[in-house]
Amino acid sequence: MEELTKSEEKVMQVLWKLQSAFVKDIIEQLDDDPKPPYNTISSTVRLLEKKGYVSYKAYGKTYEYYPAISKKQYTKTTFSKMFAGYFDNSPASLLSFMVKEEKLTEEDINELKALIKKKSS
Known part of the structure; x- marks a missing residue:
């Protein structure tokens, strides 16, 4: 694409x-x-x-x-390229960037924790 x-x-x-x-x-x-x-x-x-x-x-x-393509398809492809290029395919690097640079709120952090907990169960 x-x-x-x-x-x-x-x-x-x-x-x-x-x-x-x-x-x-x-x-x-x-x-x-x-x-x-x-x-x-x-x-x-x-x-x-x-x-x-x-x-x-x-x-x-x-x-x-x-x-002709969905927004979801485009997002997935674009994010995959960015994830590989900027974060070396490392979820920890991405999350570290988000925490340090994006000024996550307490609510954002709780949502991320809930997603991680749900994924690991």
């Missing part, structure tokens, strides 16, 4: 949220100010289609786009 650029990821986030959309719908959902030009988003969506992330239904010259 080919990695996405930041702009491609933004478009995918919108498509995962809406489940299907026309280019104008995607533009409306983007937080960018000012909004990107129609042609820019249209080109981004076409690139995503070439990469296999997006499919479409044609209505004459108008296209309705929808995700």
Whole structure:
């Protein structure tokens, strides 16, 4: 699976949220100010289609786009690459980073403990 650029990821986030959309719908959902030009988003969506992330239904010259892969699939692949590249596939390294850098709340820590306990039983 080919990695996405930041702009491609933004478009995918919108498509995962809406489940299907026309280019104008995607533009409306983007937080960018000012909004990107129609042609820019249209080109981004076409690139995503070439990469296999997006499919479409044609209505004459108008296209309705929808995700070809789930957010869960993308998250799993992306996280696996990050986990291997930055944390040497070590859960302890990842957890250590989270504890030191992410300012976990007591509630977050309790949730992690509960997940670990559940996994080990």
